[in-house]
Amino acid sequence: MTVAIMFQGTGSDVGKSLLVAGLARALANRGLSVRPFKPQNMSNNAAVTPDGGEIGRAQALQARACRIEPSTDMNPILLKPQTDLGSQVIVQGKIWGNTNTNNYWQKRHELMPIVLESFSRLAKGADIVLVEGAGSPAEINLRSGDIANMGFAEAADIPVILIGDIDRGGVIASIVGTGELIQPQEKKRIKGVLINKFRGDLNLFEPGIRVIEEKSGFPSLGVVPFFKQARKLPDEDAVSVQSKQRPVIKESDKKGLDEKIFISVLLISRISNFDDFDPLIAEPDVELTFIHPGDVIPASTDLIILPGSKATISDLLFLREQGWDIDIAAHVRRGGHVLGICGGYQMMGRMISDPDGIEGDVRSIDGLNLLSVDTVLTSKKTLTKVSGIDHLSGEGVFGYEMHVGITTILSSALHTTAMLNLEGIDDGVCTNGGRISGCYVHGLFSSDSYRSAFLSRIKNREASSVSFENEIDQTLDALAQHIEESVDIDQILILAGYK
Incomplete structure (x- = not known):
C-alpha cells in the first residue's frame, strides 16, 4: 500500500x-x-x-x-x-x-x-x-x-x-x-x-x-x-508577482541613493520563469521593481530586463501597447543597460518569424532592433541544463534553457559578440561592452560570482556576501x-x- x-x-x-x-x-x-x-x-x-x-x-x-x-x-x-x-x-x-x-x-x-x-x-x-x-x-x-x-x-x-x-x-x-x-x-x-x-x-x-x-x-x-x-523562496504563480505592488522609484527619490542599482522588470502578460530575478532581489544594494501594465519605466532605472515569455509575439505586441518600446529606446539613448532573457532576448532582435503558426496567426513581427539577431520559432522545444562562462568577466554561469525557436546573428552585425560560452559553444549576444545583451539561459543570476560581476558593470560596488543557493536551503x-x-x-x- x-x-x-x-x-x-x-x-x-x-x-x-x-x-x-x-x-x-x-x-x-x-x-x-x-x-x-x-x-x-x-x-x-x-x-x-x-x-x-x-x-x-x-x-x-x-x-x-x-x-x-x-x-x-x-x-x-x-x-x-x-x-x-x-x-x-x-x-x-x-x-x-x-x-x-x-x-x-x-x-x-x-x-x-x-x-x-x-x-x-x-x-x-x-x-x-x-x-x-x-x-x-x-x-x-x-x-x-x-x-x-x-x-x-x-x-x-x-x-x-x-x-x-x-x-x-x-x-x-x-x-x-x-x-x-x-x-x-x-x-x-x-x-x-x-x-x-x-x-x-x-x-x-x-x-x-x-x-x-x-x-x-x-x-x-x-x-x-x-x-x-x-x-x-521562488514563487510559482504570476499572480504572486503581479500582486507585489512595489513602489516605482521616481527620479526625486534617488537623491542620496547613488549606491543603489535600480532594475525594472517588465511585467508582460505571459511572463515566465520570473524566479530568475530572486537572486537580484536578494542583493541589498538592488531595488528591483516589476513594471505593471500602464506604468511608465522610470527614468531613474539603471537596468531594464525583458523577461521570459510563454507567448513571445503577443507579449511583444503587449509591450508596445504599454508604450514600453518608447521608454526602452529613451533608456538606451541615455546610456542605460538592457538585458533580455529567453523570450525577452527574442524580442530584442530585428525580427521574430513564426512560419508554422506555433504561437498563433501572426507569422512575423519586427523586434525592438536592439540586437542584430533574427529568431524563427519552431515546434521543437529546447529543454536542457547548461553551464559555462561569461565572456566579459570570465565568471562561471549555470542555469537552464527552455524555449522554442532558433536565434541567429545577422551577417551584417557590427560590434556584436557572444555573451556566454556554454561548454564550448557560444550563446547569446551582447553589444556596447555588454550594456545591451540577451541570451536563452534562465537562472543566470543564481551564480554569485557572475551576478556580482554583472552588477559591477552597471555601477561600481563591493561584492555582497549573499550566497543565493545556500540561502534557499x-x-x-x-x-x-x-x-x-x-x-x-x-x-x-x-x-x-x-x-
Missing part, C-alpha cells in the same frame, strides 16, 4: 506549495525518503529536470526540500497558459499539444491513467508521498473528470488534509463551506485541517478552531504562523522548523499510513 497524503486548499494561493515544501524538508530531516507529487499544475514558471523534461517550479523546489533531483513524474500534467483561453499541455515533461479551455476539460479524464502511472512509479522506494492539489475541491462545476483534487484522491485512495488561508479572511466559512459543497464520500476523505498564514495572538482564534471542528467535523492539525522568510530548513513547531506531523504520518 502506498503511504501518501494529499493537501488540498480552500482556494488558490493558500500556501499549499510552501507547506508541502516545509513538511518535505521536515520529514527528510527525520531521515524519511520523501517524494512530492502534483497531478496537475498550471504555471508558466517551470523547471527543467535532469532527463530533459519540465515540471512546475513548485515541485522542483519541493524536490530540493526532499534533497533529491526533480523528475517529470512529480508533476505529470503541466498547463502553460498562452492566452486567456488556451494553454500548452505538458505531459510527463514533454509537449502533448495546445488546447483551449473547453477542449481540455472535456478530455482531461483521459489523462488520469497517465497521472496514476507517474504516481505509482514515484512512490516506489519512497517512505511517503506528499501530494498537492490545485485550486479547490469546492469548485464543483469542474468536478467531472477531475484529476487535480478529489478525483485523484479517490482514484489513488489516499487521505486528504484541507488548508485554509486565514490571512485573506473568511477562513472559517471557507473550510466549513468546502465541506458542505463536496460529496459525502469526499468529505469523509478529509482527515484534518491546517490553518495557514496566521498573524497575532493564537488564543484569540481558539474559539474559531472549535467552530471549524464542530461545523465541519474536521479536526485541527495545527495553525501555522505567517512565515516571513517565504519571500526568499537555509530558508527551507527554517521553514521545516517552523512546521515542526506548529503542525502535528506525527498525526499526519499516522493519517498517511506510515505509523
Whole structure:
C-alpha cells in the first residue's frame, strides 16, 4: 500500500506549495525518503529536470526540500497558459499539444491513467508521498473528470488534509463551506485541517478552531504562523508577482541613493520563469521593481530586463501597447543597460518569424532592433541544463534553457559578440561592452560570482556576501522548523499510513 497524503486548499494561493515544501524538508530531516507529487499544475514558471523534461517550479523546489533531483513524474500534467483561453499541455515533461479551455476539460479524464502511472512509479522506494492539489475541491462545476483534487484522491485512495488561508479572511466559512459543497464520500476523505498564514495572538482564534471542528467535523492539525522568510523562496504563480505592488522609484527619490542599482522588470502578460530575478532581489544594494501594465519605466532605472515569455509575439505586441518600446529606446539613448532573457532576448532582435503558426496567426513581427539577431520559432522545444562562462568577466554561469525557436546573428552585425560560452559553444549576444545583451539561459543570476560581476558593470560596488543557493536551503530548513513547531506531523504520518 502506498503511504501518501494529499493537501488540498480552500482556494488558490493558500500556501499549499510552501507547506508541502516545509513538511518535505521536515520529514527528510527525520531521515524519511520523501517524494512530492502534483497531478496537475498550471504555471508558466517551470523547471527543467535532469532527463530533459519540465515540471512546475513548485515541485522542483519541493524536490530540493526532499534533497533529491526533480523528475517529470512529480508533476505529470503541466498547463502553460498562452492566452486567456488556451494553454500548452505538458505531459510527463514533454509537449502533448495546445488546447483551449473547453477542449481540455472535456478530455482531461483521459489523462488520469497517465497521472496514476507517474504516481505509482514515484512512490516506489519512497517512505511517503506528499501530494498537492490545485485550486479547490469546492469548485464543483469542474468536478467531472477531475484529476487535480478529489478525483485523484479517490482514484489513488489516499487521505486528504484541507488548508485554509486565514490571512485573506473568511477562513472559517471557507473550510466549513468546502465541506458542505463536496460529496459525502469526499468529505469523509478529509482527515484534518491546517490553518495557514496566521498573524497575532493564537488564543484569540481558539474559539474559531472549535467552530471549524464542530461545523465541519474536521479536526485541527495545527495553525501555522505567517512565515516571513517565504519571500526568499521562488514563487510559482504570476499572480504572486503581479500582486507585489512595489513602489516605482521616481527620479526625486534617488537623491542620496547613488549606491543603489535600480532594475525594472517588465511585467508582460505571459511572463515566465520570473524566479530568475530572486537572486537580484536578494542583493541589498538592488531595488528591483516589476513594471505593471500602464506604468511608465522610470527614468531613474539603471537596468531594464525583458523577461521570459510563454507567448513571445503577443507579449511583444503587449509591450508596445504599454508604450514600453518608447521608454526602452529613451533608456538606451541615455546610456542605460538592457538585458533580455529567453523570450525577452527574442524580442530584442530585428525580427521574430513564426512560419508554422506555433504561437498563433501572426507569422512575423519586427523586434525592438536592439540586437542584430533574427529568431524563427519552431515546434521543437529546447529543454536542457547548461553551464559555462561569461565572456566579459570570465565568471562561471549555470542555469537552464527552455524555449522554442532558433536565434541567429545577422551577417551584417557590427560590434556584436557572444555573451556566454556554454561548454564550448557560444550563446547569446551582447553589444556596447555588454550594456545591451540577451541570451536563452534562465537562472543566470543564481551564480554569485557572475551576478556580482554583472552588477559591477552597471555601477561600481563591493561584492555582497549573499550566497543565493545556500540561502534557499537555509530558508527551507527554517521553514521545516517552523512546521515542526506548529503542525502535528506525527498525526499526519499516522493519517498517511506510515505509523
